[in-house]
Amino acid sequence: MEDRISREHQELVVDHYQSGTALVAEATEMTIRDFVVRCDTSTAAFTLTLPPVVPAKGKIYTIKLIRGAEDGGATHDLTITTQGTAPYKDAMRWHGAFVLDRHGESAVFFSDGEEWHILAQNRGKPTIFKKHIHEKFEYPMTYGSKGGNGVPSGTGGDENVIHCGSGNFFEYHILGTQDILAPDWADPGLNVGGMDQTANDGIEVCGGIGAGAPIQFTVGTDPAFFCRCKFNIADVSGTDDCAFGFRKREAYQANIDDYDEMSCLNVISGNVTCEAILNDGATDSDDTGDDWGDGETHILEVRVSATGVVTNFFDDVAVNTTPTAFTFDNGEVVIPFFYFLFDTTSPGDIIIYEWEAGYQS
Numbered sequence: 001m002e003d004r005i006s007r008e009h010q011e012l013v014v015d016h017y018q019s020g021t022a023l024v025a026e027a028t029e030m031t032i033r034d035f036v037v038r039c040d041t042s043t044a045a046f047t048l049t050l051p052p053v054v055p056a057k058g059k060i061y062t063i064k065l066i067r068g069a070e071d072g073g074a075t076h077d078l079t080i081t082t083q084g085t086a087p088y089k090d091a092m093r094w095h096g097a098f099v100l101d102r103h104g105e106s107a108v109f110f111s112d113g114e115e116w117h118i119l120a121q122n123r124g125k126p127t128i129f130k131k132h133i134h135e136k137f138e139y140p141m142t143y144g145s146k147g148g149n150g151v152p153s154g155t156g157g158d159e160n161v162i163h164c165g166s167g168n169f170f171e172y173h174i175l176g177t178q179d180i181l182a183p184d185w186a187d188p189g190l191n192v193g194g195m196d197q198t199a200n201d202g203i204e205v206c207g208g209i210g211a212g213a214p215i216q217f218t219v220g221t222d223p224a225f226f227c228r229c230k231f232n233i234a235d236v237s238g239t240d241d242c243a244f245g246f247r248k249r250e251a252y253q254a255n256i257d258d259y260d261e262m263s264c265l266n267v268i269s270g271n272v273t274c275e276a277i278l279n280d281g282a283t284d285s286d287d288t289g290d291d292w293g294d295g296e297t298h299i300l301e302v303r304v305s306a307t308g309v310v311t312n313f314f315d316d317v318a319v320n321t322t323p324t325a326f327t328f329d330n331g332e333v334v335i336p337f338f339y340f341l342f343d344t345t346s347p348g349d350i351i352i353y354e355w356e357a358g359y360q361s
Helices: 003-011
Strands: 036-040 046-049 060-067 078-081 098-100 106-111 116-122 132-135 140-143 160-162 169-175 202-206 225-232 240-250 264-268 270-277 284-291 297-304 310-314 334-342 350-359
Touching: 036 046, 046 310, 060 078, 098 106, 225 240, 225 264, 225 334, 240 297, 264 297, 264 310, 284 310
Parallel strands: 036 060, 046 078
Antiparallel strands: 060 106, 078 098, 106 116, 132 350, 140 160, 160 169, 169 202, 202 334, 225 297, 225 350, 240 264, 240 334, 264 270, 270 284, 297 310
């Protein structure tokens, strides 16, 4: 019996799409024998359709994005879906397309004959092998006080945590006083504008400031790294500070200008500026020439070379930082952060759609 099962397993388990250098690079429907599928979206986005759910009963399928765009660059999505056309999908309780959009991401699916189950997924969570996070805030989140099991606190200076449905987590530091204790889930997105909209109140979001924080980078030790944030501002006149970039891993500061070292892009009433602090000095601020209008969605990105040289990007285009030329100190440990203060005008929703950080290659 064992010999027969082993022989059948060997006959079934094949990788239909790996033959020499062949890769899937276009819309494809899987068969029940395609147990391992490697996909290349470096040229264009496409859709991969899972095999029919009934004949696939009891089988496991692994799908991996083997050649997507490099981390931090533009990318094309790999969309995974099921047989049939909505609302007549062949799998029960299929809640829409599953998307992989970064090189190395993968997902493992299992069919029970009626529906597909996701057994495992690598969606850019930090690992001991590579510092990388890519959070799209696609699933509901839970909130709590840092270091405890209680509800979040809105007292100025308090620190709370966000547990994302993907498994990623963030900390947020209260600026001013908050009666609304946590950001909203915008389905998708993290709505930091959903908190108290009182002048000089706000929050700072990061991945943690402790020595064990998973996403931190040491200048001169780590290779070149980046952070990138895509978000929308309903009313830019309500932004006193709306900054994203890197700062030294140190205690939270109520005033963004009080950090010892920092390099970020800051949206102030629609004007996008580069800001930098070196060794507790004065904040150097320069106009990028870019503007952010009401209701617009843009991407802010900060790239740091292995030697600490900073380059800022607005919607994937390097910004005009003259005369600012900033370099972090060698040995400085830095973390990505998002800092927001309300102005006297209500900004409405400020929704973060994507947060990504990691090595540049």
